[in-house]
Amino acid sequence: MDWNIIDKKWQKKWSETNDHETDYNDKEKKFITVAYPYPNSPQHIGHGRTYTITDVHSRYLRMKGFNVLFPMGFHYTGTPILGMAKRVEANDTELIEGFKTLYKVPEDRIKEFAEPVKIADYFHEEIKSGMIEMGYSIDWRREFTTIDPAYQKFIEWQFRNLKEKNLIVQGSHPVGWCPKDQNPVSQHDTLGDVEPDFTEYVIIKFDLNGVKIPVATLRPETLFGVTNIWINPQVTYQKIKVNDEIWIASPECARKLEFLEKKIEVIGDVNGSDFVGQSTKAPHNDDSIVILPASFVKSDNGTGIVMSVPAHAPFDYQALLDCKSGKNKSITNDLLKNIQNIEPITMIKTEGLGDIPAKDIVERMGISDQDDPKLEDATKEIYSKEFYEGILADNTKQFAGKKISEAKDEIKEWITEIESADILLELTNTPVKCRCGAECVVKLLSNQWFLDYSNKDWKDKAHTCFEKMNVFPNEIRPEFDQVLDWLRERACARQHGLGTKVPWDKEWLVESLADSVIYMAFYIISKYVNKKEIDGNELTDEFFDYVFYGKNDPAEIANKIKITKEKLEEIRKEFLYFYPVDARHSGRDLVPNHLTFFVLNHVALFPEENWPQEIVVNGSVLMGGKKMSKSMGNIIPLREAVRKYGADPIRLTILISAELLQDADFNVDAINGIKNKLESMYEDCTKIKAEEISELEPEDKWILSMLQNLASNVSESMDKIRLREALHHILYDFDSELQWYLKRTKSKQRTNISGILHKIFSNRILMLSPFAPHIAEEIWEKLGNTELASKSAWPSSVGIEFDPTSIQTETLLKSIIDDINNILKVTKISPKKITIYTADKWKSKAYSLILKNVLDGETNIGAIIKSLIANKETEQIKKDPDFVKKTVNDILSESLEIRKGKMNVEQIDENKIISSELTSLVKNDYNVELSVFSESDSEKYDPKNKAKTARPFKPAILIE
Numbered sequence: 001m002d003w004n005i006i007d008k009k010w011q012k013k014w015s016e017t018n019d020h021e022t023d024y025n026d027k028e029k030k031f032i033t034v035a036y037p038y039p040n041s042p043q044h045i046g047h048g049r050t051y052t053i054t055d056v057h058s059r060y061l062r063m064k065g066f067n068v069l070f071p072m073g074f075h076y077t078g079t080p081i082l083g084m085a086k087r088v089e090a091n092d093t094e095l096i097e098g099f100k101t102l103y104k105v106p107e108d109r110i111k112e113f114a115e116p117v118k119i120a121d122y123f124h125e126e127i128k129s130g131m132i133e134m135g136y137s138i139d140w141r142r143e144f145t146t147i148d149p150a151y152q153k154f155i156e157w158q159f160r161n162l163k164e165k166n167l168i169v170q171g172s173h174p175v176g177w178c179p180k181d182q183n184p185v186s187q188h189d190t191l192g193d194v195e196p197d198f199t200e201y202v203i204i205k206f207d208l209n210g211v212k213i214p215v216a217t218l219r220p221e222t223l224f225g226v227t228n229i230w231i232n233p234q235v236t237y238q239k240i241k242v243n244d245e246i247w248i249a250s251p252e253c254a255r256k257l258e259f260l261e262k263k264i265e266v267i268g269d270v271n272g273s274d275f276v277g278q279s280t281k282a283p284h285n286d287d288s289i290v291i292l293p294a295s296f297v298k299s300d301n302g303t304g305i306v307m308s309v310p311a312h313a314p315f316d317y318q319a320l321l322d323c324k325s326g327k328n329k330s331i332t333n334d335l336l337k338n339i340q341n342i343e344p345i346t347m348i349k350t351e352g353l354g355d356i357p358a359k360d361i362v363e364r365m366g367i368s369d370q371d372d373p374k375l376e377d378a379t380k381e382i383y384s385k386e387f388y389e390g391i392l393a394d395n396t397k398q399f400a401g402k403k404i405s406e407a408k409d410e411i412k413e414w415i416t417e418i419e420s421a422d423i424l425l426e427l428t429n430t431p432v433k434c435r436c437g438a439e440c441v442v443k444l445l446s447n448q449w450f451l452d453y454s455n456k457d458w459k460d461k462a463h464t465c466f467e468k469m470n471v472f473p474n475e476i477r478p479e480f481d482q483v484l485d486w487l488r489e490r491a492c493a494r495q496h497g498l499g500t501k502v503p504w505d506k507e508w509l510v511e512s513l514a515d516s517v518i519y520m521a522f523y524i525i526s527k528y529v530n531k532k533e534i535d536g537n538e539l540t541d542e543f544f545d546y547v548f549y550g551k552n553d554p555a556e557i558a559n560k561i562k563i564t565k566e567k568l569e570e571i572r573k574e575f576l577y578f579y580p581v582d583a584r585h586s587g588r589d590l591v592p593n594h595l596t597f598f599v600l601n602h603v604a605l606f607p608e609e610n611w612p613q614e615i616v617v618n619g620s621v622l623m624g625g626k627k628m629s630k631s632m633g634n635i636i637p638l639r640e641a642v643r644k645y646g647a648d649p650i651r652l653t654i655l656i657s658a659e660l661l662q663d664a665d666f667n668v669d670a671i672n673g674i675k676n677k678l679e680s681m682y683e684d685c686t687k688i689k690a691e692e693i694s695e696l697e698p699e700d701k702w703i704l705s706m707l708q709n710l711a712s713n714v715s716e717s718m719d720k721i722r723l724r725e726a727l728h729h730i731l732y733d734f735d736s737e738l739q740w741y742l743k744r745t746k747s748k749q750r751t752n753i754s755g756i757l758h759k760i761f762s763n764r765i766l767m768l769s770p771f772a773p774h775i776a777e778e779i780w781e782k783l784g785n786t787e788l789a790s791k792s793a794w795p796s797s798v799g800i801e802f803d804p805t806s807i808q809t810e811t812l813l814k815s816i817i818d819d820i821n822n823i824l825k826v827t828k829i830s831p832k833k834i835t836i837y838t839a840d841k842w843k844s845k846a847y848s849l850i851l852k853n854v855l856d857g858e859t860n861i862g863a864i865i866k867s868l869i870a871n872k873e874t875e876q877i878k879k880d881p882d883f884v885k886k887t888v889n890d891i892l893s894e895s896l897e898i899r900k901g902k903m904n905v906e907q908i909d910e911n912k913i914i915s916s917e918l919t920s921l922v923k924n925d926y927n928v929e930l931s932v933f934s935e936s937d938s939e940k941y942d943p944k945n946k947a948k949t950a951r952p953f954k955p956a957i958l959i960e
């Protein structure tokens, strides 16, 4: 089968019929969007997942009768493309080779790549072609890039609006920073897409004859328990001038301080060992605090010097032991004598942690050396327990009796007031590398523009929006709440890159995670720009205010931007029709940024009726079980894969291996399996004709009931966006039913089932159509249809009344055939004659009563027997008490659904069904005659006295 030919054939047809172009009409709408791509490379299989899920979702809703808009734009904004252009200009061979060999970019195009827009334009077209080749049902009339003039006017409107609402503020806040580019960095700017994460240390300054010995700590409250200071004797420190003070700190610390708005001047190098044994003065009292050597102190952490709180810090406790025992060779004999009287000072009381918490835990964990990695765990354990449950002891003076979690900030303030504190910000997930290769730092960015995501009212509104919104899968919902809670001010301007200038400060550009949060609204406008019905350069804030809010006089605005009032009103009408966004699709990595910002900015800028309705999040794609990455060399560009395997096999392989949040796996075996399955469905379908369906036999009623079941199950899975489950139902779950049906009809030598098979396949193909649109159209055409499958109605119902009796009939027949096969397997005889005995009438009555008991929760055999004896119709149970136990077991072995089904339907006439339906099957399977008797039949053939063991749904079987 040539998949590429089928792909092209149907893509051409869809495009000729403008199948995916959506305007407003009278139908109910669904506005489905997905995070637009950043065109700095071609898309690979991994990108394909999010877009394929979005396409399946759109196609499904379209078949459900909605007027579905699925548009696409291209995100040019940001620094990565700029960085690449610079590298091309500098003739970076690694990058250029990558373009040539991995991305197959023609050489004459690479030459143009020194100009950033040329890179974006090239990959934009590449990605767009890939999306068309994957069969995505996108309305391309609405396409735009984020550097189009109309888009820039839109972003200016957004920014002015946010500033008016005081949500963009000027201030000084820490940001992740690339020292080379002199630009703030966020996830999109870093190698490996890591969001720089940082933490705040408090620096406490001890005094050494006028020189400051700064220690960095996450636990400033433990100052009350300080016994000494640790310095690493192996490290070369620097003497630096920090503003007006002289400090001793590690070189790394000096560099970090420079980015925190401090004036730093390096005076010279000093050895850590020079300070061992010297005495400093504590800032909070006049105690003398000695400096001691410790190897666990690292120069890249904090200031490279720490204060020692041995009662509460396991590292400190162990290092102090190492000093006192003489194990630490940097200590002179004199000093060794002096430090013997240093004892831990307990200043936090925590239930369950003992008098000296660090001592207890170090002993419990069997730690005997300061370089033992277990000290990390010990530290975490004490820290968290003391933070939440610890009470400050009497020696903490004014803070005594307070909880740590409450007093922490007060203590920080107090140390600051006695002019002995400072702040040090440090990355926690180092190293974070900028895409330019430089290592990122934390910078205190002053007088800069920040989105005030720390604003409580704003957060509250966003929480409200999330509460009302669908989140698929729902298990990811708490992550959004957490992100909202920890979000703080976020720099929204950059010095370099492509994008829109900050409207009131043209030196700066709007950052890429700030200009991509409400662009779904722009898809309404871009259609008119592309049709040249409005001029992007003419758009004004009043225009956007009217389209989005209905503010001001349309005639006046229309006049100003040189369009008719009617056209302007049409745009407004279209916005009101399509908004709000009904589903926003994105990868999981965008949960902590884009998806949350999308909600924040919508609740800030739009009235509640236009807030987003749904977010759908998916995991990533593995390649043969491994993470995909350029360095692993296992990236398959999407277009290359389409040429090799065809669009539909790729779509299904990505979708069938995992539900939304799990990682999907792409491998050659899986894609071959899918191809074979689709090809065999194609083969099966070419053989059947759309014949009229004659009067229905029991097996027809059954298979059509099962088809209805399938349709209900698939629809339910689709509504929950459980696409893996839906696909399994469509592709595989129905096969065993179909086999049984073919066996039944073959044994009855029927020739009139083509109409039924046609109905079955037609419905299955329609269900397959959102997933595998090309092959579905091809088969649909083979099945004799003239209308497109994608334009047909979703088969929520297959137009057949569900027939519970037929389910019981086929279940009975299947279980008898299973029983016969089992007997033959055990006895290994080749059958000459098969006799079946159906249960007596009173047993049916008894069965019903037992079933009712079980459904009511009564499974006590004695109690059931008692109630049956009390009933005249079933009193015969006295002679056969074993029947109850066996029947209860029969019932319990079935699903609740089947039990309830049996309760609701009149019992089938087993004798009649077996006589009429099973004879042909037995003849067909074993080539022997079948005799059927009722247990009560006085004339019956029953040489082995089997008949009396018959139970309802479990007839007795004699094989000779």
Ligand SMILES: [Zn+2]
Residues within 6 Å of the ligand: 178, 179, 180, 181, 434, 435, 436, 437, 438
């Ligand atoms: Zn950089």
